[in-house]
Amino acid sequence: MTKEIPNALLGDVARAAGVSTASVSRVLNGAPHVSQRLRERVEAAIDKLGYVPDGAARALASRRIGAIGVLVPTLDNPVFSAWIDSLEQRLKHHDCRLLIATYRYDLDDEFAALRTLIQQGVDGVVLLGHDHREESIDLLQRRRLPFLTCWHNVNDPDCPCVGFDNALPARQLVEHLLTLGHRRLAVISAPTRTNDRARARLNSFLKTAEQAGYPISPGNIITVEYGIAEGAEAFEELMTRPQPPTAILCGNDTLAFGVMLAAQRSNKKIPEDVSITGYDNLPQSPFMNPPLTTVAVPAQALGDLVADAIIARINGNPSPHHQQLEAPLVIRRSTGPSTSG
Amino acid sequence: MTKEIPNALLGDVARAAGVSTASVSRVLNGAPHVSQRLRERVEAAIDKLGYVPDGAARALASRRIGAIGVLVPTLDNPVFSAWIDSLEQRLKHHDCRLLIATYRYDLDDEFAALRTLIQQGVDGVVLLGHDHREESIDLLQRRRLPFLTCWHNVNDPDCPCVGFDNALPARQLVEHLLTLGHRRLAVISAPTRTNDRARARLNSFLKTAEQAGYPISPGNIITVEYGIAEGAEAFEELMTRPQPPTAILCGNDTLAFGVMLAAQRSNKKIPEDVSITGYDNLPQSPFMNPPLTTVAVPAQALGDLVADAIIARINGNPSPHHQQLEAPLVIRRSTGPSTSG
DNA sequence: GTCCTCATTGTAAGCGCTTACAGATCTTGG
């Protein structure tokens, strides 16, 4: 509760320590060529005056703000908040902050938010997925701003990427179901128009099934918004079909939860009456009844990797243009042998 | 894809438009006393040059950065991400950005994060709850930084607050269970040491039960970390009691989900064998089997209200010191008459 | 003792914008 001069400036510290402003700045920034004695004097003065550097002035003079911007469709999805969480933790080690902006899957909003971030002077930008307005990538390139896309695996020379293959595990899920004897599959997908990840999953589901000789009928392909309620409704709709599917592939775990809850409610047994798969492996997936077969999206590892990669780019260190993580299948008891035929 | 001078400055715009830098700045900031003609000339020049103002320079000169800082324990909890989501949307209308920092319920980390935010020059700060290090509030006051606490309802002259009463709905939940005939209650609480919200709920559970003459026995009070798995384990522990509780009060919906899933797994019927209550009303609560009795925490309304209140404070407009929202009980089918006696 | 090198410190010029103030222009009333 010390009574002190409201806001000490760097110059005040310099005066108090009897050194130049440059020296104070050097101490502050851990620059080399600073003697122990001087450092101690300055640090004492800083403590005494309760000095806090002004971020804006520092940013203006040094041309960096010590923060990166991340554009995420929504924080509503636990898989994104988990990712952001680990991204933030890891960036902290690099002494770097996070500016988060959301755009609700609207790429025009994403572009607008990107402009705002650039205006704020972020040192780098992380984009999610591969679907963006051309202007967004353009702007980043023209500004020479380090950036990264993630959560996908498109090998685009314009877009460095740290991600995983959305299609491969989707194919494996279908193969898993076919092996179990399922022949009438259905898909409940998130909207795909501005979401390459959802699109990759959906296309992979459809293509794999078709190539195996068991194409998924158009009536069994439902696209709904993200949400439990939406999953539940889609399930009910599928059950009105003359020949209901024996297995349902969901574009994400949340939709799968909706499906499972709706199934329980209408007394369908999982997996005896219908098998269910998700995609994400949210914390509660192993606790569902039965535990949910899904794909373990490496959200946390992705956060760490993205943090390291963007920092490397900002520092001008070499960083691979294209990095991939595994997204393994997690087979649990929500899928089982088909009993319909 | 226009080929243009990399980074136009305000001075370039002024030259291109044939006006002074002051006029450009005025147009940029929508200042009064700017003629229509001048405004149009400047706007044309801005478009032509693709000028983007430098946030750092602007912040340094104007002493505000157009962003507020929000300190949130974690983004892991959907109720917080929903709140942040609406906070961000609403602030956008006020042309204000959000800097988010998390501290994982560690108040020393919260203090450190606060310092960082202040250093970045945020125009205001939002804190969650009433538990903070004294130094944090001190720092805010000494800096004369507009700030707000929320999510609680402590009427502290030092801390303006926009929140709701955590204790009242907790009391109503207990009364609801007592009315249904339950006499052996249990509580599964989140850690309370640095979390006044959890503490208020827990204390209200205990006090209400005790005052009604049915105190909750110490063995039936379990504190666990946030999470589905944690709720499930706590349930299993409670079931090992010689006389298991007939109703379980959970500190939040996520714990309640864990309890419900564990109950299903061990073939306990809800609510016939045991009644369950939550607290938050997450999107999936109404979809559980059976739907969960809980408290509808007004996360979204709180986001809007907090946004308006902090903006008012920043602009020096009057704003109530203490604002309260309703957090109504939502009675669903996870609670029912006690059948044990 | 002189000269050179290198580690350390200081000087001062910005970084790109805002804004107080002053100056210019335009109305309007007398």
Add this chain to the structure above:
DNA sequence: CCAAGATCTGTAAGCGCTTACAATGAGGAC
């Protein structure tokens, strides 16, 4: 037609830091 007042625009002084460059001083080699 002029002065007063209102409205618009320009000038220039910062905002609080960083950093290129210059200056200083201490050792060492000769």
